[in-house]
Amino acid sequence: GAVVSQHPSRVICKSGTSVKIECRSLDFQATTMFWYRQFPKQSLMLMATSNEGSKATYEQGVEKDKFLINHASLTLSTLTVTSAHPEDSSFYICSASMGGGGQPQHFGDGTRLSIL
């Protein structure tokens, strides 16, 4: 149980393109979803927390106009990287939680974004 599907797994596109990444909880309702960014050989860096039906909470230093997050339902959150540039190339990972303190996060398999 507690499966999270992330799509696409890999994206290669030209600079200036906007890219949408989907995160779906397949067998549970995710009150809260999280978006992380991971650079090579480093740990996960939280970008934002999204709760269904409300605006996402962004971590310090993360541009909300650059990384648009929509959490329209209890099973789907999307991250759109707008006007992507090579420095946005990274591994983006989402996770979903049933909410509440101590609830584990279940992670998707990540999206490798490469901007040429």
Next chain:
Amino acid sequence: TQLLEQSPQFLSIQEGENLTVYCNSSSVFSSLQWYRQEPGEGPVLLVTVVTGGEVKKLKRLTFQFGDARKDSSLHITAAQPGDTGLYLCAGAPGTASKLTFGTGTRLQVTL
């Protein structure tokens, strides 16, 4: 900002050896989780510890939460090549579900 420092950062050992990974913080966490991540994949939850002093075992892996709930350790007995990966601890500061991830320990087990 709550920081979780893991040590060592990188460990290369031979099959059959034992190892311990440490996760330390100056902050108290209501719970702490350990994940393993393989290249190109998302982290997979191994265990959650919530009580100070708690010890949990998962086959050859033993997890311990410090008495003061500020630190944790992961001990692997008789490591196997399949244990290779990035090990991440992550702490939940309170009732919120947001996690703070540790700096990570990259383990390589060779034959």
